[in-house]
Amino acid sequence: MQSNIPILKLGDYLLVTIQMDVHDRAALQLQDDLTAEISKRGSKGVLIDISTLEVVDTFMGRVLSDTAAMAKVLDAETVVVGMRPAVAITLVELGLSLPGVVTALNLERGMELLTQRLGRKVNG
Amino acid sequence: MNKISEILSEDVSGILAEWISLQRNDEGNSLSISEDEVVSQSTDFLKLFAKAVESGKNDITDPAWDETLSMLREVALYRAQRGLKPAESAKFVLSLKEALFSRLLKTKKSESLLKDLWSVTLCVDNLGLYVMSIFIEKREDIIERQQEELLEVSTPVVELWEGVLALPVIGTLDSARAQVVMEGLLEAIVQFEAKIAIIDITGVPAVDTQTAQHLLKTVTAAELMGAECFVSGVRPQIAQTIVQLGLDLGGMQTKGSLMSAFQQSLRQLGLSIQKISL
Numbered sequence: 001m002q003s004n005i006p007i008l009k010l011g012d013y014l015l016v017t018i019q020m021d022v023h024d025r026a027a028l029q030l031q032d033d034l035t036a037e038i039s040k041r042g043s044k045g046v047l048i049d050i051s052t053l054e055v056v057d058t059f060m061g062r063v064l065s066d067t068a069a070m071a072k073v074l075d076a077e078t079v080v081v082g083m084r085p086a087v088a089i090t091l092v093e094l095g096l097s098l099p100g101v102v103t104a105l106n107l108e109r110g111m112e113l114l115t116q117r118l119g120r121k122v123n124g
Numbered sequence: 125m126n127k128i129s130e131i132l133s134e135d136v137s138g139i140l141a142e143w144i145s146l147q148r149n150d151e152g153n154s155l156s157i158s159e160d161e162v163v164s165q166s167t168d169f170l171k172l173f174a175k176a177v178e179s180g181k182n183d184i185t186d187p188a189w190d191e192t193l194s195m196l197r198e199v200a201l202y203r204a205q206r207g208l209k210p211a212e213s214a215k216f217v218l219s220l221k222e223a224l225f226s227r228l229l230k231t232k233k234s235e236s237l238l239k240d241l242w243s244v245t246l247c248v249d250n251l252g253l254y255v256m257s258i259f260i261e262k263r264e265d266i267i268e269r270q271q272e273e274l275l276e277v278s279t280p281v282v283e284l285w286e287g288v289l290a291l292p293v294i295g296t297l298d299s300a301r302a303q304v305v306m307e308g309l310l311e312a313i314v315q316f317e318a319k320i321a322i323i324d325i326t327g328v329p330a331v332d333t334q335t336a337q338h339l340l341k342t343v344t345a346a347e348l349m350g351a352e353c354f355v356s357g358v359r360p361q362i363a364q365t366i367v368q369l370g371l372d373l374g375g376m377q378t379k380g381s382l383m384s385a386f387q388q389s390l391r392q393l394g395l396s397i398q399k400i401s402l
Contacts, residue, residue, distance in 0.1 A: 081350065085310030088345040092306075097344045104350035105317060113350075 005030045007037050013045040013114060014038065014076075015107075019052045027063045031070060038074045045114040046071050049107055051082025061096045068101045077117055078102065081110035127240045131227045132174040139223050140170050146219040157206055165199050165216070173220075182243055184250045193254060200255045204262035213259050217252045221245065279305050281312035287319040288389045289351075290382065294327030302338035306345055313351050320389040321346050324382045326357030336371045343376050352392070353377065356385035 004026045008015040014037055016030065034046065048064065050056065056064075068078035081104045091098065102117075104110035132139065144166050148159075172192040179188035196217070203213045224244050228237065279301070284290045291309050295301070309321060323342065328335065343353040356379040358366075366373065379385040390396060 083348055083350070085307065085314060085345075085349065088310055088348040089306060091348060092341045092345040098348060103348050105313065105319075106350075109317075109319075109350060 005033075007033055009041065009043075010047070010111075012043065013047055013111065014041070014043045015047045015049065017049045017052075021055070022060060022063060024059075027059075030063075031067055034067060035070055035074060038071060038076050043076050044118050046076050046078040047107060047110045047114070048078060048080045049082050049110075050080060050087070051084070051106070053087060054084065056083075056087045056091060058094060058096060061091060061094075061098055064101055065098055072100070077114055079104050079110040079113055081105070081107050127228065127231065127236070128224060128244055129174070129177045129180075131224065131231070132170075132177060135227065136170065136174065139227060140167060142226070143170070143220050143223040146222055147215060157203065157208070169195055169199065170220075177247075182247060184247065184254065192251075196251060196255055197258050200258035201262050204259045204266075210256065210259055214252050214256055217248060217255050221248045224248070275301065275304055279308050281308050283312075283316050283318075284322070284386060285390065285393075285395075287317065287393060288322070288386070289313065289316060289318045289320070290322045290324060290386075292324045292327060292382075296330070297325075297328055297335045297338050299334075299338070302342065305338075306342045309342060309346060310349055313346060313349050318351050320352045320354070320392060322354045322356050322379075322382065322385045322389065324357040324385075325355060325362070326359070326382070328357075328362075331362045331365055331371075333369060333371060336366065336369075336373065340374060340376060354379050354385040354388065356380070356382045 004020075005016060005018060005022070007030075008017075014034070016034065022030070037043070038046070046068075048067070050064075053060075064080055068080070071078045079102045080098070083103060102113065104113050144163055147162060147166070169192070172195050176189045176192045179186075181188045183189075184193065199216065200213055203216070221244065225241065228240055228244065231237075274295075279291070279293070281289055281291050289309070289312055291305065291312075293301075293305060297305070309323075312318065313321060323339065325331070325339070331339075339355060343355065346353045354377050358378050358380060379388065
């Protein structure tokens with residue numbers, strides 16, 4: 001079955017754009033596809049763009065955390081980019097701080113951050 | 125009430141003069157409304173009062189009193205706006221009692237005197253209470269508006285450097301303030317594409333568990349937006365309170381002063397300040 005969420009290759013990184021509410025099935029599918037893609041391409045960085053999401057609930061928060069953790073096991077850094085202020089407030093009010101997830105303001109910043117972190121890793 | 129009506133129709137101008145002089149005696153010279161205004165308000169009011177009394181209705185909630193009440197309302201609102209003391213506004217109506225009493229006492233039919241006095245007292249007191257309630261209502265309006273203004277004014281977000289925002293919090297950080305502060309900061313992070321946000325709490329008088337909670341939430345939200353957060357301006361007493369209360373500031377990065385937070389921010393951005401030789 002085809003995943004609803006496309007995974008794009010962007011240089012050395014993978015870009016996942018989540019544009020709508022993700023349900024259990026789609027989430028599992030995304031994690032399947034993403035892990036497969038990471039191991040196939042040997043990607044070192046994953047960018048998850050949630051700038052179009054207006055609502056992030058506990059489920060979505062866990063999907064993000066889990067996905068980041070999975071990528072980590074495969075030695076890829078994950079950056080969640082483009083969170084809206086309203087979403088950040090909701091998450092904080094819900095008591096969710098997305099442990100283990102690195103965030104950035106927008107896609108550009110996310111790529112800078114990845115480059116910085118990966119560069120450091122190589123050098124030191 | 126018929127007796128009052130009689131008295132009023134007999135000597136309106138006399139009562140008016142006495143009433144106005146009573147108001148003047150009680151209120152002293154420090155009125156922020158002019159003598160002319162007092163006279164014109166009193167004259168208008170007495171006219172309407174006489175008309176309402178003539179109707180024979182004793183209860184001021186009766187429609188016959190509507191005109192009098194709306195006039196009184198205007199007077200009360202006007203005085204509240206001018207910042208008069210509550211007692212001064214209440215005197216406006218209550219001093220009328222004395223003017224009426226002195227006239228009542230001069231009448232000879234003493235058997236119904238007590239009854240007449242009672243009905244005047246009741247009526248004027250009710251009017252006095254009405255003035256007070258309107259007065260307080262207006263004051264509360266003003267206080268509420270000021271609170272709202274304070275809420276908006278007191279949470280500015282300033283850009284210290286490209287990508288560095290500072291948010292000086294002044295005053296107690298309660299839930300309503302915290303919400304405004306958080307929203308303001310997050311919007312500014314998007315607007316300025318900020319990498320670092322400094323929350324300065326020099327102006328916060330005390331930090332309790334709730335304030336700490338609000339700060340922590342704000343910091344976490346800013347970090348979710350991809351900005352790094354410092355809390356600066358932690359005074360020695362506040363540091364002590366935080367430890368004594370056993371508050372867990374988690375991953376919050378605290379700095380003693382706004383300056384040291386700013387220096388750290390510049391370092392993080394790979395910038396430094398250099399002295400130039402002139």
